[in-house]
Each structure stands twice: as C-alpha cells, then as structure tokens.
Amino acid sequence: MSSDDIEADRPPPETPDSHEAFPCLSADQLDVLQSWGQRRPIAVGDVLYHPGQRVGEVLVVLSGRVGIVESDPDDDRTIQVHGQGGILGELGMLEGQPAIFGARAVQAGEILAVPVGRLSDVALQDSVLGETILRAFLIRRSRLIERGAGMRIIGSGHVPDTRRLLEFSARNRLPHKWIDLEKDSRVDAFLRRMNVDPQETPVVILGRGKLLRNPSNSAVAAELGMFASPGPAAVCDLLVVGAGPAGLAASVYGASDGLSVTAVDAVAVGGQASTTSRIENYLGFPAGISGAELTERAFVQATRFGAQLLVPATVTALAFHDGYFRADLGGDHVVHARTVVVASGARYRRLDVPGLDRFETANVYYEATVNERQACGVEPVAVIGGGNSAGQAAVFLADTARRVYLLVRDSDLGAKMSRYLADQISRDHRITVMTHTEVRELRGDDVLTSIVVEDNENGSRTELAVRTLFVFIGAQPQSAWLAGEVALDTHGFVLTGSDLDSGEDRMDRARHPSILQTSQPGIFAAGDVRRGATRRVAAAMGEGAIAVASVNQYLADVGHAVRHP
Numbered sequence: 001m002s003s004d005d006i007e008a009d010r011p012p013p014e015t016p017d018s019h020e021a022f023p024c025l026s027a028d029q030l031d032v033l034q035s036w037g038q039r040r041p042i043a044v045g046d047v048l049y050h051p052g053q054r055v056g057e058v059l060v061v062l063s064g065r066v067g068i069v070e071s072d073p074d075d076d077r078t079i080q081v082h083g084q085g086g087i088l089g090e091l092g093m094l095e096g097q098p099a100i101f102g103a104r105a106v107q108a109g110e111i112l113a114v115p116v117g118r119l120s121d122v123a124l125q126d127s128v129l130g131e132t133i134l135r136a137f138l139i140r141r142s143r144l145i146e147r148g149a150g151m152r153i154i155g156s157g158h159v160p161d162t163r164r165l166l167e168f169s170a171r172n173r174l175p176h177k178w179i180d181l182e183k184d185s186r187v188d189a190f191l192r193r194m195n196v197d198p199q200e201t202p203v204v205i206l207g208r209g210k211l212l213r214n215p216s217n218s219a220v221a222a223e224l225g226m227f228a229s230p231g232p233a234a235v236c237d238l239l240v241v242g243a244g245p246a247g248l249a250a251s252v253y254g255a256s257d258g259l260s261v262t263a264v265d266a267v268a269v270g271g272q273a274s275t276t277s278r279i280e281n282y283l284g285f286p287a288g289i290s291g292a293e294l295t296e297r298a299f300v301q302a303t304r305f306g307a308q309l310l311v312p313a314t315v316t317a318l319a320f321h322d323g324y325f326r327a328d329l330g331g332d333h334v335v336h337a338r339t340v341v342v343a344s345g346a347r348y349r350r351l352d353v354p355g356l357d358r359f360e361t362a363n364v365y366y367e368a369t370v371n372e373r374q375a376c377g378v379e380p381v382a383v384i385g386g387g388n389s390a391g392q393a394a395v396f397l398a399d400t401a402r403r404v405y406l407l408v409r410d411s412d413l414g415a416k417m418s419r420y421l422a423d424q425i426s427r428d429h430r431i432t433v434m435t436h437t438e439v440r441e442l443r444g445d446d447v448l449t450s451i452v453v454e455d456n457e458n459g460s461r462t463e464l465a466v467r468t469l470f471v472f473i474g475a476q477p478q479s480a481w482l483a484g485e486v487a488l489d490t491h492g493f494v495l496t497g498s499d500l501d502s503g504e505d506r507m508d509r510a511r512h513p514s515i516l517q518t519s520q521p522g523i524f525a526a527g528d529v530r531r532g533a534t535r536r537v538a539a540a541m542g543e544g545a546i547a548v549a550s551v552n553q554y555l556a557d558v559g560h561a562v563r564h565p
Contacts, residue, residue, distance in 0.1 A: 030062065153176055338522065375468070407434050439453055
C-alpha cells in the first residue's frame with residue numbers, strides 16, 4: 001500500500017476549536033453558504049493555495065479534511081486540520097492580503113468556495129453566521145501575531161528604519177517576527193547566504209522567500225496588497241483623512257448612507273486606539289475589547305459598505321478647485337472629493353529633556369505594542385503620563401517587566417485617568433506610581449541606562465535604573481498639511497463651530513450650523529485634531545458620525561444630495 005493510500009485512510013485529526021478560533025459550521029449554516037459559493041471536489045495532496053497567494057475566496061470544508069501548511073526553507077509542516085464545517089483562512093484574506101500559510105487536502109472530499117465579496121450578503125442573510133466567520137478570523141489574526149508568524153523583519157533595534165517597519169507592522173496588525181541583528185548570532189550567516197550587505201538592513205522576508213532590502217512602508221503595503229490606487233479621477237462624495245476612530249466612524253456612516261467614500265491614513269487603520277491593549281469602558285462590551293479588535297471590526301464594516309481605504313497614503317496638499325477638493329497623495333496619486341472630513345488625529349509630544357536625541361531611536365517609545373514589550377523583556381521600564389494611554393501601557397508592560405515606574409506630573413492618578421484604570425494600577429504590585437514627578441535627565445552612553453526624575457513639589461531628585469522610556473504626554477495635532485486651507489489655533493488644532501466666531505473666520509452659521517464645520521465650507525473636522533475634542537475613543541467615533549450628518553446637509557445645500565432608494 002502506498003503512503004498516499006495510508007494518508008487517505010488515516011488523515012490527521014481535526015484541530016479542536018479553541019476560544020472560537022476554529023468553529024465547526026452546522027448543516028444549516030453550510031446550507032446558507034452554499035447559495036453564495038461553488039462546490040469543488042478535492043483529492044489527497046491537492047494544493048488549494050500556497051503561502052503568498054492572494055486567494056479571493058473563503059473556503060469551507062463540506063467533506064474530507066484540509067491541512068494548513070506552514071513553510072520554511074527546510075520543511076513544510078501541517079499546523080492545523082479542518083474537517084467538515086471548517087473554515088479556512090484568516091483576516092488578511094478578507095482584506096485582499098496574500099495567504100500566510102498554504103492549504104492542502106489530506107483526505108478526499110469536497111469544499112465550498114465563497115467569494116470574499118459575497119460575505120456581506122451572507123452576513124445579511126444570517127448575522128450569526130457572519131459574526132462566527134468574522135470572529136474566527138479576528139482570533140486567528142491575533143494568534144498569528146502572538147506566535148510571530150508571517151513576514152520576517154531582520155534588523156537592529158537601534159536603527160530607525162527597523163523601528164519604522166516594526167511600528168508599521170504592529171500598527172497595521174500584520175503578523176510578523178522581528179529578528180534582532182544584535183541578539184541572534186545566526187543572522188550574519190543567513191544574510192551572507194542571501195547576499196545581503198549589513199548596510200542594506202533592515203530586510204523584510206515575505207512568503208515564499210521574497211526579500212525586500214530596507215523597503216518603504218508603501219513598498220511593504222504594496223507587496224501585501226494593502227494599498228490600492230485611488231483609480232481614475234472620478235469625484236467621490238467624501239474623502240476622510242485619517243483612519244483612527246473618528247475617521248473609521250465617518251467611513252462607516254458615510255458609506256452606509258450611500259456616499260462614495262475614500263479614506264486615507266499615513267500609517268495604519270485604527271490610529272492610536274489600535275495599540276491599546278484593552279478598553280474596559282467602551283459601551284456595549286462589558287468584558288472590554290482590545291483597540292485592535294475594535295478597529296479591525298470597523299475596518300471590515302467600512303469596506304463591507306463600500307468604502308475604499310488606502311493605507312499607507314499621506315495627503316501632501318489639499319486645494320479647492322472647480323467645485324471639488326483635490327488631495328495629492330504623492331507621486332501620481334490624486335483623490336477628488338466633494339467634501340472632506342479631517343480626522344488625522346494627534347500624536348504625543350516629544351519629551352523636552354536634555355539627551356533625548358541620543359536615545360530616541362532605540363530607547364524612547366511613543367507607543368506600547370508587542371514589539372516594544374518584546375524589546376524590553378523583563379527589564380524595568382518607565383512610563384510618563386497621567387492619561388488612559390499611559391495607564392493602559394503600564395498595565396500591558398507589567399505583564400513581562402519586573403518593574404514599571406509610572407511617572408505622573410499631577411498629585412492624583414485619577415485626575416486625568418478613568419477611575420477603573422487608576423484602581424487597577426493601584427492594586428498592581430508590579431507598578432510603582434510616582435506622582436508630582438517629572439523627568440529631568442537621561443543618562444547613558446550608547447544606550448539608555450537610567451533617568452533622573454524630580455519631585456515638582458520639593459525639588460528632590462531620584463535616579464531610576466531603566467533602559468526604556470515610554471512617553472504619553474500632551475497632544476500634537478497632525479494638521480500641517482492643512483495650513484492655509486482652514487483656520488488653525490496657535491497650537492495647530494483645527495478650529496470648528498463656535499471657535500470660528502471671530503473676524504474673517506466667522507462662518508455662515510445659518511447655512512452651516514455644524515459644530516464640526518471648519519472655516520472652509522465642505523471641510524469638517526472630527527476627533528483629536530479638532531480644538532476642544534474629548535480624547536476618548538467613543539467621543540471620536542461619535543464626532544465621525546456627526547460629521548457625516550453635516551456632510552449630507554452640505555451636499556444637499558450645494559445640489560449633490562445622495563438619493564437613497
């Protein structure tokens with residue numbers, strides 16, 4: 001008897017469901033899917049797709065078994081097995097990204113191929129089924145990130161381009177593994193084998209061994225199918241600049257209202273919220289929800305309604321011409337729109353302390369993701385800030401660090417932080433809260449070895465032995481690209497609503513009563529980029545929804561109202 005016969009007689013056991021990652025669809029659910037898909041026979045050994053291949057379909061096992069195959073230079077191994085009712089794939093395949101793993105039949109049978117574009121119809125017909133598939137894909141994406149699957153980023157943590165690629169991957173929830181040149185002795189030999197000069201690092205290795213030498217974020221995005229050209233110069237109803245909570249909400253509500261929507265973001269979908277490990281007080285999620293899952297769900301929702309999201313894409317110039325706005329994205333990429341929602345957000349301010357420049361490329365961070373936590377290991381770290389972002393980072397880092405120092409300038413941890421989070425921190429013995437504390441000095445030669453902090457009440461100073469510093473202070477609006485187009489305050493925040501009631505910036509409030517209207521008719525602002533905004537995820541999403549209502553009113557005023565069926 002041949003080995004194929006043995007394999008056909010004794011297929012590998014199915015992977016059990018774990019935390020809803022590998023659900024087995026019922027007969028009724030399979031019946032629903034069959035009205036949207038195509039049945040295909042499979043034989044033992046049939047390759048359904050390879051790593052790096054764009055599939056465009058969700059495959060469901062009707063009979064037989066399919067193995068998920070992880071490939072490396074030395075061997076292929078089956079890491080999961082799906083039987084009847086099993087769903088193949090993960091979140092990236094819904095978003096047009098290439099498959100991370102391959103799929104091969106290990107027992108003869110039949111599969112159902114459902115085009116990705118039909119999943120919205122499936123969800124409308126059976127919402128429970130749609131949620132089951134989406135949740136499984138979200139959980140699988142999280143597990144891929146945790147295990148370091150996907151592309152490899154090889155480079156030194158002290159090199160800014162390595163940090164850039166790691167930030168891009170983490171913010172976009174792209175499964176990846178970082179291999180530090182300075183900590184893995186095997187890397188030099190590998191690079192020589194691949195004919196890579198050390199000066200060409202960092203390098204990115206994609207599926208099937210494709211190697212990119214110090215690629216731009218856009219180059220990585222193009223290889224992964226993330227960035228699609230805005231296409232011909234048709235005029236869309238709404239351009240959303242920024243894909244954080246406010247921008248995602250504007251995209252979802254705009255597209256669901258029937259507007260043609262294009263959204264762009266310079267770095268990632270989700271903004272700062274996507275790096276939040278847990279949001280405990282978001283309405284409707286009593287057990288809490290991670291910022292990543294919340295924004296991934298919003299992204300899928302926006303695209304399901306027809307919004308086009310371009311990431312990474314930076315608006316370099318905006319101008320009003322011939323009745324519409326022209327946004328230049330660099331190169332030959334241009335978007336024309338009848339209205340604009342500015343939701344480009346704000347970033348944390350740089351720490352104003354001597355010596356920052358020496359350490360900022362390696363030891364000072366402005367976000368806390370799995371990459372930063374991996375780089376820190378168990379070493380003590382310091383977190384600066386008194387808001388929710390600083391508190392959530394402290395809790396997240398305390399899972400691995402021996403000690404987390406949370407440095408707060410005010411006297412009360414709860415002054416700017418949600419009470420539930422302040423209470424959680426006060427109960428955590430791994431976190432030392434230092435109030436009335438400000439950083440005065442960074443010490444070290446090539447790397448940070450300690451920081452000097454000062455009590456702003458009595459002037460006493462203390463040296464803390466930490467090698468990594470996380471900064472979550474202040475807010476710097478991302479609005480430089482708007483200079484000359486809309487009114488900004490002295491700090492760069494966009495002026496809207498009643499803040500415009502002065503001099504030449506006074507708007508026609510009888511015609512445009514929106515609190516989110518800027519000084520330029522047709523341009524609205526939402527979220528952290530706007531002066532007076534409440535820095536909460538729910539507030540930003542609410543403003544995104546309000547902005548769409550204002551957009552609809554404006555379009556009606558100028559004779560471009562969207563006609564709903």
